[in-house]
Amino acid sequence: MLFRESVIIAIKALFANKMRSILTMLGIIIGVGAVIAMVSVGMGVRKQVQDSIASLGSNMLIVTAGAPRVNGVRQAAGSGEKLKLDDADAIKKKIKNIDYVAPNVQKSYQVVNGNQNWNTTVYGITSEYMMIRSLTVKSGSFITTNDMNTRNRVAVIGATVASNLFGESNPVGKNIRINNDPYKVIGVLASKGQSSMGQDQDDCVLIPITTAMERLMALTSIRTINIQVSSADKIDMVQEQVETLLRQRHRIKKPADDDFEVRNLTSIMETMTNTTTMITLLLGSIAAISLLVGGIGIMNIMMVSVTERTREIGIRKALGATFKDIMLQFLIESIVVSVIGGVIGIGVGCGAAMAISQVGSFTTVITIEPILLSFLFSVGIGLFFGIYPARKAAKLDPIEALRYE
Template identity: 60%
Template sequence: MFGESVAIALNALVANKLRSILTMLGIIIGVGAVIAMISIGMGVQDKVETSIASLGSNLIMVTPGAASASGARQAAGSNITLTLKDSQAIAREVAGISLVAPSVSSSYQVIAGNQNWTTRIQGTTPEYQTVRNTAVQSGSFITSQDVDTRNRVAVIGPTVAENLFGSTNAIGQSIRINNAPFKVIGILESKGEGGGGMDQDDTIIVPLTTAQERLMGISYLHMISIQAESTDIIDQVQENLSAVLRSRHKITGDKVDDFQIRNMVSVMNTAAETTQTITLLLGNIAAISLLVGGIGIMNIMLVSVTERTREIGIRKALGAKYQDILLQFLIEAVVIGVVGGSIGIVLGIGASYLVSHFAGWQTVISSFAIVAAFGFSVGVGLFFGIYPARKAALLDPIDALRYE
């Protein structure tokens, strides 16, 4: 009887092709929209996590200046509180630290031949390469000797290399930063766009002492980047780090710190929570169309019951039981959900690829989203098909046979 019920249900759907397709349309659009929206949301999440991870693993960043509250201005000189001795003390006294990379940065116009480009100049030490996950595409990175001798050497990012040298090999070429000559010794590997849309490839790295004394004329630091030994101890390292700096800067009691500490683990967790919320919101909005599709299934099934009242009466007169009629109409509703869900999966995956190709957005197709959307579409078909199926199964055979 089950096989016969399936055959009757399929014949009924095929007999009304246009109506069946229009009924499925809500399910198709709903499933496709859920898959496409979730893939876009997960793509955003993956991009944010990759961007944060590119800044460095187990990274802790210390910057000068007290945190301002309610727009209050910081005290004069609060942004010059970090020194190279602070960096050395951190490396020496704080347990659980792998590497420490002090740095300074500022923007300058860089000239090479008849080309010029304004970019961010970073003065740092060799440890920066490991701490900030920075790799060299060609040439070499700055060395401890370069820092000790205040050497005028530079490692340039791909964006700078392209704008100053085009297709010419930049290694060994001379550039002028703030009218001071520097020799290009390396080109960084591309890291792409970073947080806030910043181009991480638009940078030049020079020795810390060279930047401080030959370019900027300062003795303080703009940032200290620290790599913890593992993610598990990063909070403890941060506490110890704060204690060392408070002691060195003679900050006691409830006095406000003249420095700020952030770690990328907490930033990544916050970003992950935000993007997960966005993904969930997009998926829920798209899922509303599945409910609309379910209402469409109920509507069409009720029409089908009305149209086939005499057929139901004849089947009951020939011995069909309550469960036989119920099963027949439930199968019709589930078939609409299954076929519509299958087409919707193809539509959703195709839409994700099209968005990625034409809009340039990163998308991640989730197998969980596909299974969940398909299961939901079948569930919607079953749920909204129960009432029409039960109505058909409860028809009185005598009244059904007399129905015109």
């Protein structure tokens, strides 16, 4: 009963000084809101990075051509010409625990349909590229093994290319021109949107890799080989086997002389996740500083309140209030300030996170953990910074307090 009465008295004291109470809460409101908003931004960045890497495929290894040494200096990845289509076939045939192997080449071209044209990237791919990249055909069909064997001039286009060249009409069955050669559109991909780096994943044209290499780009080597491993726990083993096989095929004796590079997307995702987690913690920590400032504000106002209510404290002690009773009264008042400020701050933080997402076209992720953590931290701040004023009030001599004017 005493606790309930203390809460009622605390609320009445806050309403008696509305403006002062609002200004006291402001530090807590800003602190809690900033923590929630900043953490939601950090978690949004992490989700975008994870989605971007996941869009390349799960349990992925990417073999990149190049990185040869010229006069002892390693060149840029992709600058060599020793990665062949036969290397991809050998990986698929000789190494176990692999679901799909999809070599590809790419180059930018202007694609034309009638009086409409669009600059895009043309990818030479195999039929397994669809499974590795988790692509979905919205209309029509995908490139088949027969298309590769016969080097057909067929194409599957992304949603962005389709809208720019054909508008609202269905492109399937119609022809486009790439480097002045006609290609029949056999399918349109379902939209995948932008990657975390802002790259439009729908701005692409896919053609058979054999057609690309022999009839369009005049290439004898490939740029990358995408490998999907059957399970995550076998990625490291498969990576070692791929590196060993390619060294044998390219007659490389020392790993330092590799003319290729094998990247493990699972390791990259773990590294990026750890990095974005640290960024999120940093943003949250910086925002939490304003909570400490809010706590100092609470202590300051409670000290003023103790001075203003010195006679009241003296009367209560003269009527039998104990050290514990006075201490509890002022602690409850400071906690009530922080609780109300924390609740308002949660609303402000969630609103700010949604506003950032809408106005900035930036993904934010609001979860319960930072909300609970920031709220509990604000309550703890109120309790911690309320202890000193409460002790000062509880230790007042009742006779001196009654004499206070």
